[in-house]
Amino acid sequence: MLLAFGLVFELPVVIFFLSKIGLVTVSFLKKNRKYAVLMAFIVGAILTPPDVVSQCMMAVPLIILYEIGIIVAWFARPAKKEENEE
Numbered sequence: 001m002l003l004a005f006g007l008v009f010e011l012p013v014v015i016f017f018l019s020k021i022g023l024v025t026v027s028f029l030k031k032n033r034k035y036a037v038l039m040a041f042i043v044g045a046i047l048t049p050p051d052v053v054s055q056c057m058m059a060v061p062l063i064i065l066y067e068i069g070i071i072v073a074w075f076a077r078p079a080k081k082e083e084n085e086e
Contacts, residue, residue, distance in 0.1 A: 001054070004047035008062050015069030019076040026077060029070045036066045 018024045029036075044058035 001048060004058065005061075008043075008047075008058065009065065011062065011065040012069040012072045015066075016072045016076045019073035020078070022078050024073060026070060026074050029066075029073055033066070037063055040066065 040062040048054035
């Protein structure tokens with residue numbers, strides 16, 4: 001279970017790199033927030049022993065880290081090029 005918690009805490013780093021290369025955007029992350037909450041509880045159920053407390057102990061930090069990932073993606077978004085540079 002310790003390894004699972006360690007992997008979960010890498011979520012903002014993964015979102016940072018995906019945003020930096022342009023695979024995800026802040027609007028995409030905000031729009032799909034409800035699916036991320038659902039996936040957090042599914043991942044929590046799979047990675048933890050079969051009890052509700054452990055599942056919530058995994059899902060709640062995962063949801064918070066997803067929200068932090070949205071903020072990180074906002075800072076890491078690719079800069080828009082000005083059209084007047086040409």
